[in-house]
Amino acid sequence: MKLKFLGTADSAGFPVHNCLCNVCVYHREKGLQNLSTSAYIKIDDSHILLDAGIENISNIFDGKKIKSIFLTHFHADHCLGLLRLRHSNDYIPCYHPKDENGFSDLFKHKHSIGYNEIKEFESIIVENIKFTSIPLKHSKNTFGYFIETKNVNIAYLTDCSGLPIESMKFLKNKKIDYAFIDACYDERKNTGNHLNYIQASDILDELKVKNGYLMHISHTTLEYILENNIILRYKYVKANDEFYLD
Template sequence: MKLTVLGTGDTVGTPKIGCDCEVCKAALARGLERLRSTYLIEVEGHHILIDTSPDLRKQLLLAGSPKIDAVLWTHAHYDHIAGYNEFYRIQKYPPGYAAKGVMDDVAKYFHFVDFKKYPQTPYVPFELFGIKFTFVEVNHPGMYTCGVIIEYNGRKIGITSDTNDVLSDRTVAAFENCDIMFIDALMNPTIHIGKHMNYAEAIAFADRVKPKEFHLVHMSHNIPLDWKYVCHDGFSVEI
């Protein structure tokens, strides 16, 4: 199984429109754009997306235009779902999987799209193409949101999605001892936003749940490209 991070940016991406900060200029100069949040999973000829960002067309072209067999959604904010309509006239809309509250929100947003919906119960695993997925509730005030646990071949990957660090004991336990984690880190340590973790909070959360390896994602232009643990678009892992 291979997982590729197709987008490591926040809702506006990096470079940010109209910004001439050093991070935005460096992202342009070095070809290190941060597209919006999407993950691609490949296993035995099947392809699964976690979230469908507004940048999905570009992301799938860069990934070799795979046919997508299923989509998982973590929550219904624009930057995590809007790209689903990119499947129009490309392929049949892939079936969607999400916690029930998330699925209800996505279905309202895409009321004009007829697609198969498979609402899931948080903390109850389900299987797709031999991979076990579990949605776990996180804390993203203003929008019901779930992180994702991925298990395959005895190994475990955790994706926090958008969240602050005030999480239930059940969710913290679910994220403990991952082989690899991708952790929300929107801002640098000098800026605190209640809906997300900042760089320092994300590292502290990693220390709390103790993954063998972790990478920071969903970053704004306030986080430099070369800081430790910073993930880049196109990063992939195989388990």
């Protein structure tokens, strides 16, 4: 069993179209890319998606079994891939927070996706893994997920500008082996719809996580870190990083 990241960037990803910052130039020259934050859990031959914002996600998982999708929210960079994945030959259940509008016409033309609205702190069990929704502060109704396997507990917390008191209380009462949290900004920006890496690191400290990681980075934040030789308390997770959960 493993958790793997398909992308760990913000909605722009990188390289950003025609951007000449050092980060985008490097990725362009090396033929590299980091797309919007999206991950999945692989159990034997089955897969559970954490968001589906990458447009060609249906191609990435073609020929593979998707047991379910846990959607954090309905911003495009977290659900764009559903526009094509909904035409799957398989029925795929999708769990998500309340959102009357959703994204595009996903609710109107569901096709093979079964949308299941879940409540705050509600738990769903898939493949013997327990997923509990964690309310987050964001510009849309958004959930993180507390994921409990037989041996490992994971806090998956993207996108957010902070955690409500109830969410912090819930997580403080849990043993957290791995925590992944939104840290889109650097310290030049301390308000908005996302956390900066100092704010995110403070939350990881307060939760006393065993292994903490930052994610949802922007190209401007990464360039700022590299140009100023900044040493972070927690590392950013990279696209294609894997974490074994057995």
